[in-house]
Every structure is written in C-alpha cells, then in structure tokens.
Amino acid sequence: MNASLIFSPLAEGAGAPPRQQQLLTRFKQAILDGQLPAGGKLPSSRSLCEELRVSRNTVLAVYEQLIAEGYAQADRQGTRVAALAHAQHSARASVARTGSGRQSRRVATMMPTRDAGDRSLPLTPGMPALNRFPIHAWLRAQERALKQAPPLVLGYGDPLGEPALREAIAQYLRVARGVRCEASQVVVTEGAQGALSLCVRLFANPGETAWMEDPGYGGVRAAFHAGDLKIVAMPVDAGGILIPERAWRTRPARLIHVTPSHQYPTGAVLSLARRLELIAQARQAGSWIIEDDYDSEFRHRGHPVPAMQGLLPEAPVLYVGTFSKTMFPALRIGFLVLPESAGEGAYPALAELLRGGHRLEQLALAEFIAGGQFSRHLGRMRRLYRERQQALREALDRHLAVEHEVQGGDSGLHLTVRLPLAYEDTVISAASRAAGMNVGALSSFSALRRQAANNGLVIGYGNTSEEQFAPLIRRLAGIVRANG
C-alpha cells in the first residue's frame, strides 16, 4: 500500500499542531483519498513509532479515534480501513458540484435597492441622535428587568413578545396615534423589517401582487421580493401615493405598502380623501394595507394626523412601527398590529414563525414606556430635531445657490431637496460620501429611471449637530454646482 503520506515526517516546533492531531488528520485524508484502500490493514503501531518518533500511546489513541469515527475497524488481525461507499468518489466529485453552486432566484435578482453608505457619517437619512440616547439609564433598566425575573427571563419567552411590552405599545398607540388595538393584536418583531416580513408571510402567497410607493422604502421591496411577490410601483405626489383607478382592476394587490403620515422619502402626507379612498378600494379588492408609521413620533409642524388604522372601524390595515428611530437602531425592536379580523387564526403560525427572546430588552422597554422615560426622551428629541431641521433649512437657504425645492419636514428625521434634472443626484450623492457626508440620492429610492420627478437629495438631520450644518451644506453646495 502507498503510505508515503503517513510516514513522511511530522511538522515540528512552535505553531505546529499536536503530533497526535497531525497523525489523525493524515490518516483520515489518506483513507478518504483512497490511498489507504478499504479493508487494508493500518501500519503496525511499532513501525509508526519508529518512523515518526511518536509514543505508542499516541498511535493507539489515533487508531482508537479512527475506529470511533468510523474510518477504521478493529478485528483479530488488527486494525483495518473501513469500507466507505462513495468516499473516494465524493472526494473527487467537485466536477459534479455545479448543481450545489446554485442559489435561489431571489439571490440573483435581489440587488441592493440602494447603497445606504456609511451611516456613521453626518446627514445620514433616518439616523437618530445616537449620542443623545440615555444609554446608561437603559442598561440600568435592563438590570432592573433582570432582577424582576431571574433567571427565567433568559429563556425563550412568548413568541409574540413580552406581554408587558405588548400592553405598553397598545396603550401608547391608542393615545399617541389613534390606533384601534388591544395588546392581543400587537406582535413584537425584529425591527420594522421583521414586521414587514411577517405581513408577507401571514397575508400573501408567492406570485401575488404587492404595491409600493415610488419613490419608496427599499426595505419593503426586499421583504416583498423575499416573499416572491410581484412588485408594482405606484407614483407619489404632494398628496402621497396616487393609485390609478384602473390599477384596482388590472393588477389588484394583495398587499399595499404606504407611509401615510410622512411618505418615505418625499415627506408627503397622505390626504384624508385618499386615505378613505384607499381603505374603501382595499376592502373591495380584498387587499391589505400595510401602514408603515416609521417616524411619525417626531411631528414638527401642523396638527398630528392620526394613523389610518384607526380612521374607520375594521379598516383592512396592518399597522407597522419601530423603535429604531425613537430609541436606537441596534435595538431592533419593531411591532405589527394585527387586524381584529386576523384573530386567533394567525397565532399558531405566529408561534411557528417567531421564537421570542430578547426578553431583557423587551421588559426594559416596557418599563421605559410605562414609566414615562420613553415619552420624556421623545419630547427632548422632538425639540432637538426641530432645531436641527431649522438649522438645515437655514443652511440650504444660505448656501445652496442653485434652483431647488425643499420638501417634507412636517415630521421625521430628513428633508428632501428636489433638483433640476441637470444635476445628477446619484453622482452628487456619491461625491458627498467621498466628502464625508452621507447624503442620499432621491432617484435611488425609485424603480424608475432618474427623471425630473425623482431627482434630488435626501438629507438627514437627526444625527448631525446644529453647528455642523452650515459647513457641511456649504461643501455640499460646492459639489452640486460642480455636477450641474
């Protein structure tokens, strides 16, 4: 038998793996490669000891391990190589690997909806003021939560979320957003993304149609895409999503994603007439409206507009929210408010799809909300963001010399600045990132090619301190001019 591999000297010195391990690996390799053919006897331990200068115990341990793992068998004559069907074949079968190279169709088609850029840079859209979050109070709240229920709180918990948190969320939504719900309808999710993915899994089948706003939120495109839905982009104007009458007949949707209180990213508020129209049509068509209320907590101007979900009794609305902007993104706690009509029927599936967990964080958040710390933090942030938006507006007035139109800002963490088509927003966005600020390109939120309607910049003011705006926007203005 060819055992050259086996008898070649072992690696020595620092960094070399233990000799027993080296020897074991050699034997496995030789057996799998067929160098030691099935049924053949393994070399006598004595010969190995002499050749490799290893102790007899080392060799015996190696043989024992080979037997234990099924590479060899012991019989009266000694230790023999096991008969391993297909071992040789599979070791050389990489040619047949083509099949296993395949991935799902999704992987091929799921191109990044947009490059989020380096979100630690100033002017990043949708990023809250991380350095203003009371992180130590937060960690203390977790320790208190731990004291309440050690050590059970380390276990899985309720797949739908901690009852205390579901109650706190329901209470908050009823009062602050006019949402009609009981705690039993609230499901705690892995951020808003988890809620969107849950909407798809609970309410849509592969191949069905889903509508989204254009320009719109890339995350929902990803969620629809992952659920193998046909995505139809609907235009957006100053009154929010604008659905052509005939679309309801020609390609009715199972799911319709909207951001009524602050369209993402244009900032348009969906008018009451359109809200009612949408609900009425959705009822007729058997569609579910996904109301994504992603940053309505930060209302800056005008009167707070209550959520669509509460507008009419039993509206076919799936209400989605997140604490990524009100607390901090890494928390990854969002929620879905199920419609009453979904009822108990959905719970077995929910118990299968969700695994609970993150109980310390959920209990601490429940205490944060119930104890008033959450709304105090919201109040502080609302004032802060109002000042910052004002500072951004003034900087734009003063420094952005080219023709432009500022939109949005009634609520949230960003402004949209439309630019003439001559100024390529994607180019400007890329240049701004190179210049140390993460300004988004409006057209990159759109499935349509860049055009007058969707050419502009999306500028966040949440995580940028007041004094930074003037110098940053001056620099940005230079970039814009240079690309006109």
Add this chain to the structure above:
Amino acid sequence: MNASLIFSPLAEGAGAPPRQQQLLTRFKQAILDGQLPAGGKLPSSRSLCEELRVSRNTVLAVYEQLIAEGYAQADRQGTRVAALAHAQHSARASVARTGSGRQSRRVATMMPTRDAGDRSLPLTPGMPALNRFPIHAWLRAQERALKQAPPLVLGYGDPLGEPALREAIAQYLRVARGVRCEASQVVVTEGAQGALSLCVRLFANPGETAWMEDPGYGGVRAAFHAGDLKIVAMPVDAGGILIPERAWRTRPARLIHVTPSHQYPTGAVLSLARRLELIAQARQAGSWIIEDDYDSEFRHRGHPVPAMQGLLPEAPVLYVGTFSKTMFPALRIGFLVLPESAGEGAYPALAELLRGGHRLEQLALAEFIAGGQFSRHLGRMRRLYRERQQALREALDRHLAVEHEVQGGDSGLHLTVRLPLAYEDTVISAASRAAGMNVGALSSFSALRRQAANNGLVIGYGNTSEEQFAPLIRRLAGIVRANG
C-alpha cells in the same frame, strides 16, 4: 341637517376625555358616517358653545383641527364639510370585507408542529441551566463593549454581523468543530431559526422539495413551510437519517436538513459512511445539506465527531449553529456558515434580507469567546450536564418500572426514552405537564402517526437540578403506569 349626535351633552367628570377631544371625535364620526353631509355648513361656534357649555376657543380649535385633517374646509360663508369620496361608502362597507379577511395559505396550514409546553418547568428538552449563566459578567461585558465604541454601536452595524464576532465564531468552529471556514463565510443570525430561514431564502425557490429527519426538529418544518417548500420526511434509525436510494431519483431535494452529531430528538450520531454517502449524493443531485449542529458543544461520551462541513473540501453543506444552548435562549444569536462556492454573489441579497443590530450583545459575545469566558462556561456546563444526565439515567433505572429503552445522551441536553406502543406518549406528555414537568412526546416530533418506532418520551436534563430527578421521575413513572 341631523346633528343630534353633535349636540348631545359631553361626558363629564373624572376619566372622561378632554371635552375638545370628545367634540373632535364626534365631528369626525358624524362626517365619516354622512350625518354631516359633504358641503354642509358646520354649526355656528356660538350655538355649540351654548349647547355644550364649552369655550369658543375649544370650538375654534376643533374646527381648525377638522380643517387641518381634511374633514372640513373654510370659505367665506364659514366652515363646510369636505367632500370625501367613498367616505360614507367605506364606513358601511364591512360587508365587502370578506376579501380582507383572507390570510396566506401558510397560515391555514402552519399548525403548531408541537406544543413546547411551559418551558419554565423542569425536564424541558433543550433548555440550558439558566441559573448557572454568569449574567452579571455578561451585562458588564456589554458595558465594556459600549465603552469601546459609543455611540456608534447603537447604530445598525453590518447586516452580516459584527466583524469581531464573525471572526471569533470562525476561529471557534475551526478548532472545536473542524469546520472549514473564514470569518467572511460566517453570517450572524437571529438564532438558529434565523439561519434556517436564511438557508431557505438564499438556496431554495417556492415549490421545491426539502427533506427533513423524522422524527425531527419542528423549527425546520416551520422554516421550510414559510418558504413554501414541499417537505418530505426521511426515516431515522440508530445510524441517523436513512435516505432510501430511490428518493434521490424520484423526489430529489433542494435542501436536506440533518442533525448529524446528535440527531434531534433521538440522539443518534450519523455514521461516517452515511455522511460520505450523503455528501456524494447531494453533490450529484445539486442539493444543499443543512448541517444543524444545535448542541454538539456538550459532548458527554465517546470521541467528539467533527462536523460534516469539514469532512471533505467544498462539501455542499450549510452549517448552522446557535448560542441559545451554550449561552441562553433569549440571546437569540445563531449563525450560518456559507459555503465558499456561495461567495460574494450572496452578499447583496444578504444585505437586503438582514438589518444588523444587537451590536452590544454581539460585541460582548465576541469578547466572551475571544477572552476565554465562553469556553470556561462551556466546560462548567459540560460537567454539570454530565452529572445531571447521570442522575436522570439513575432515576429512570430505579423508578421507571415499565419496559423502556433509553437512547441518545452522547451529547446535548436531553435523553429519549422509547416506550411500548401501549403507552401513549402524547397522553403521558400532557399528563406530565399537568403534574409540573415538561416532558415531550417523541411522536409529536414526527409527521407520521404514532407507532412503535416513534413512541416515547423526550426528557431534558439541562435546566433541572440533580436532586429533582428522583422525585420527578418517580412521579412520571406513576403517570406512565397509569396510561399503559
């Protein structure tokens, strides 16, 4: 116009909502119901003040809000009800709601694979020793992680997980499990469930076939189900999953879920010959093997068997693991090791499907592993679980008088106890829960009806202290006898 609703007295006294809010709600309701028809004038503020004894400012504020929200319009003649297309219609459209009652096919078919019972009870399968986890050291590690990178660590972070954690996991898997991987192949997921769901989304298309072990892990059935895959159950014997030769031709699978190092729940170890055969066949068929190494860290007897993933170069294996059992379940951190062949191609899709976050926990875990605290904890728990398994075995020997066969226990946190068909495992499991212990029924892990091959009990020993076993098993034995 019929404004009776409007003019009826407002609620008074403690608990009643502010009168302005009451009045606003009334008007909205009356307008949506059509009691106040489109174009009609709103009552004069004076008349309202007199009727309802509210201040003029209250009325004016209400009217202003109605205008702001689009319920009314101001013109020279005063304030008029806005024309809201479909408002009346939609308010009464609940008859047409049938459509929106619909949910996805999944919801109808996703029945709970099994009732996990109250997992805070002793003998719960798969539950680690929660009260032995060094929770305060863990919280301190999070605080250290925070100090390293405040406040950026509160942001989204890398969708694939913290680089430090991916590196620590890769390093650990190479050494402890013989997995062939670089940090770039490791994706941090929301527990093992998140990793399974990712396998489905990345590597399978709706309608394709997936194989799973029977009896097997309910969570994988849920993940396959959510991905609209056709699930085929494969038998399991003492050598692990047993795939009929012709299955490869008649219904080849895109995904094959196996638990080779400790079959769940029978505890069988997949033999080397079957591992090689499985890899060879999967290569031929273009299948992906999902190696779910859910509790192999707790090896109690015999020699540790390395992971299938590392058995041969470029084996078509997706390696899945979790920290739910080695750390604690509520942590919800698991991981997927992508095959080299998946390569960069999968990353755009991953960036779309995942959102990162949980950075404090991930950085703390990276430090736990790199700093050696993780393996020290593993060592302590291994010894603890070994003792507890021993105590469980002795209690079964001493007290379970009926004919039975104890299986598994080479690693992990549970034993399987097969019983004669006369003893209905589902009935015994239910009775045990009523008696304060969470013993699982083996047949409930199976898609097949209860039969000799899958009738028995699944008993966890991870979260049950040594002295509890004797009394608990004595009680369980009584339940078994009573149901024979």
